Amino acid sequence: MGTDAHVFLRELARGLRPRSDQLTQVVLQRLRSELPEVWKYEDIAALAPAGLSEHVDTVLDFLEGGRELSEVTTPPAAIDFACRLAEHGVQISELLRVYRLVHAGLLQLLYEETGRLTKDPELINAVTIALSAMGFEYVDRTSQQAVTAYQRARDRWLQRRLTLINEAGTRIGTTLDTARTAQELADVGTTHFADLVTVDLLAAALHGEETHPADDPPVLRRIARSVSDGGPVSLVGPGPTHAYEDGSEPALVLATGQPLRLGIKASDAPTWLKVDADLAGTSGADGFHSVLLVPLWARGNPLGLAQFCRRRTTDPFDDDDLLLAQEISSRAAVNIDNARRYTQERSTALTLQRSLLPQHAPEEPAVETASRYLPSGSRAGVGGDWYDVIPLSGARVALVVGDVVGRGLQASATMGRLRTAVRTLADIDLTPDELLTHLDDVVIRMQRTEQREMDEISATCLYAVYDPVSRVCSLASAGHVLPAMVTPGEAGAGRAVDFPDLPIGPPLGLGGLPFETAQVELPQGSLLVLYTDGLIESRARDVDASLAVLSDVLARAPASLEETCDGLLEALLPSRPADDVALLVARTRALDADHVATLDLPSDPAVVCEARAFASERLAAWGLEDMAFTTELVVSELVTNAIRYGRSPIQLRMIFQSTVTCEVSDASGTAPHLRRARTFDEGGRGLFLVAQLSEHWGTRHNREGKVIWAEQLITPADAA
Structure with a gap:
């Protein structure tokens, strides 16, 4: 064989060529025993033999051909192997460890084969030095190329995850609706990384009650689900209530607020998963092999539980999937909490608002009235619009419409206080300008006595008094839009719609500025149309255009005041209003x-x-x-x-x-x-x-x- 180490290595490689598969299996067995966590991914386990076989062939080619190591390139299967590790979130240190173990195993086999072929100590020493030098340089070059591929794949993977999170941020929480927000979370989950997603919310959270971790199994209601088979399928309304057994994994997640990643064996599926499959409307729990249980917490309080399950996807959930599920679930939980708080406050404010408004049209000899109140359809919440009909002495009647600046419970409560103040002041029969002056003082005292972190209290109000004996309407405005007046025309003529040019005083709460009472004589059967600015202010048209529409509707309005109200709302507000609307229509009567x-x-x-x-x-x-x-x-x-x-x-x-x-x-x-x-x-x-x-x-x-x-x-x- 001679004493030349390179010649010996060439002959050694030529002799090992038929046994390359055996060498691959020996090294592969060592990798499985040293790195079992890498082999839990099926695609990596399937790709590893091909990548290792290419490494063995590449090493034997260089030994046999005697080429320079500067020409070496990492085998394609090994590059693919590195990319798969990156996509599964395996740390780069594990990739480098794979390279060390592979080449250490190959060198060990080459050393053993050298000792079997020759007993010449000088040749063994020369071959060992040559193999070591070549091995280290080969590892450096191939691992460097693999690391570069790993980093590129990892960057792409992170970019996809970031894109998914951004997408979740735009798709989840598009409305202040609890059920829809939960469904958006479920749909995002099945779109990207799960085959089934369910969302259970605590019954207490759905009822607007405060929630807190409890020892007893909490009652939940399935409010959303999505199944990837055939596209997302959503619930039609909330599902039935249910509770998880004490000590089960979902109950533990709800109690501790810590997520869990579970592997499910087909022969040992837990009872709660079978129940979940029934609630989700799927064919059973037999196919689920990996489950993520993620708590929905917001502002330190539990709201419910989200479950992500895999059936068709062969890979189990990994830690990165768990982190991703936590990220989108935490965002969804905040949106769900915002939605339920908004719904609770809006419902409370709307109930308060409606309870403070007249419950039915009062029967007044001086006027016939009809009214409407529409809460806003925006996220801003219920406002402070109100109207009222107040009987006065001498057969007269007061017509009131007002608007408190602001939204929510505070505006509704302020509206109730101002409405009570107007009724109290009306009871002492003040003139409209004097009443608004006293009401202005009431608002200023409210501003001074209340410590508010929000804007100061402010409101507008229109107060009109109609006397059926004289047919005179006396009115004054505190920053409020003036009413429309419709007078019946002569025989054969249509109605005349007029927007009187009367003085408008400052809004309530400014103080020190006067109000002025104006008087208008109205024929019997005239219409007084009082409204808040939400009726005529719209993004689709300017105020002048809205007033033109209002005038056109009133000019041909039917005899029924109820139909007149409906016609005005239909013409001016074809969709839900952006602001609250209070509308009061009164037909005047004259006393014989x-x-x-x-x-x-x-x-x-x-x-x-x-x-x-x-x-x-x-x-x-x-x-x-x-x-x-x-x-x-x-x-x-x-x-x-x-x-x-x-x-x-x-x-x-x-x-x-x-x-x-x-x-x-x-x-x-x-x-x-x-x-x-x-x-x-x-x-x-x-x-x-x-x-x-x-x-x-x-x-x-x-x-x-x-x-x-x-x-x-x-x-x-x-x-x-």
Whole structure:
């Protein structure tokens, strides 16, 4: 054989060529025993023999051909092997360890074969040195090329994962709907790395209750699922409630908040997985071999559980899959929590809002009304729009519409407080400008007394008072849009729609700025249309265009006020409004002249008898003789009080509607008040008698003085 080591190595390689498969199996067996974790991936285990065989052939080719190692390239199968390791998330240190073990095993086999072929110590020493030098250089070159391929594949893999996470960020949480958000999580999971995804939420979380880890098995409801077979399949509505047995893996994940990665054997599938398969509507749990159980937690509280299962994909879930599932599940959990909190707050605010609004159209002799309230369809939440119809003395009625700046519970609560304040101020019969001035003071006090981290309280309000006797509408606006007025046309002519050019004061809460009352006389049967800006403000059209549409609808509106409301909403809001909308439509009525009687009185006690006789005559004309005694007594006390404490001119007015109202006006601004008369007092019982004999009584002030009024109900016996 000679003493030349290179010649010996050439002959050695030529002799080992027929046994290359045997050498491959020996090295492969060593790798399996040293690196069992790499062989858990089926595609890697299938590719390893081909890659190792190419390495053996490459080494033998260089030994036999005597070529320079600078020409060496890593075998294609070995490059593919490195890329597969990268795609499975195997650390690069494991790849380098594979190379060390492979080439160490090959060198060991070559050393053993050298010792078998020759006993010459000098040749053995020369061959050993040559093999060692060649082996180290071969490992350096081939491993460097494999590492480069690994890094490129790893970068591509990371980029795909990053793209998936970004996609999950855009696909999950597109709406503030709990069920849809859960379904989006399930669909993303089956699109990319799972064959079945289910989402269970705690029943307490779905009911808007606070959730916390508990020892008892919690009750869950399956709210979403997606199956990759034939495309994602979603639930039609929430599934039935269920609970996992205490000590089971899902119960453990729910209690601890820590995810689990499980391998499932076909012959030993857990009971809870079979139940899950039934709930998911799949054909059974026999095919599932790998499962991820990921808790859904948000803001430190558990919400439910997401399960990712594999059946068709042969590879089991790895740690990177678990991290990915955790990432998209945590994002989904925050969105689900936001959705349920939004739904809970919106429902509460809407319930509060509707409870504070009139529950039905009030029956008022002065006007016929119809109304609508539409909450916004945006994510911003329920606003503070409101409307009201308030009966006033003297057969008059107040129409109110307002809008609190802001959203949610705070706006709804503020709306309720302002509505109560308006009703309280209306009860003392203030003029519209005076009422808005006092309401402005109420808002300013609310701003000062409440510590708020949000914007200051602000609101707009329109307050209108309609008198069916004079057919005059007095109104004032605090930053609110003015109403539309529709007057009936003459015979053969259409309706006239007008948007009056009246003064608009500042919004409530600014303080120090005046409001102004304007008066408009309306024919009988006119329409007053009060609304908030959500009705006419739209992204699809400007305000002028919306007012034109509103005018067109009102000009040809049907006789029914309910149909008029529906027509306005259909024309101006074809879809869910972006802002809350309050709409109040009122048709005015005029009081017949024979239902109103007035009598001017001098400031002389002797005219009390004349006032009593006048009241008795009017009651007889109205067919209410049975009310004469109490009415004469009320009129007597009111007129006496005006003569004794008031100033001329004095006037008695009687109004007949569903009630009989007696009003006595004078030029004095002094308001009367009830007092308790002592046993031997000769006076002081007049207003007490009025209060006892009347259903309601009170005082209202005007620019000419004051009016004391009393209302008496008309019983069926009186009407007969």
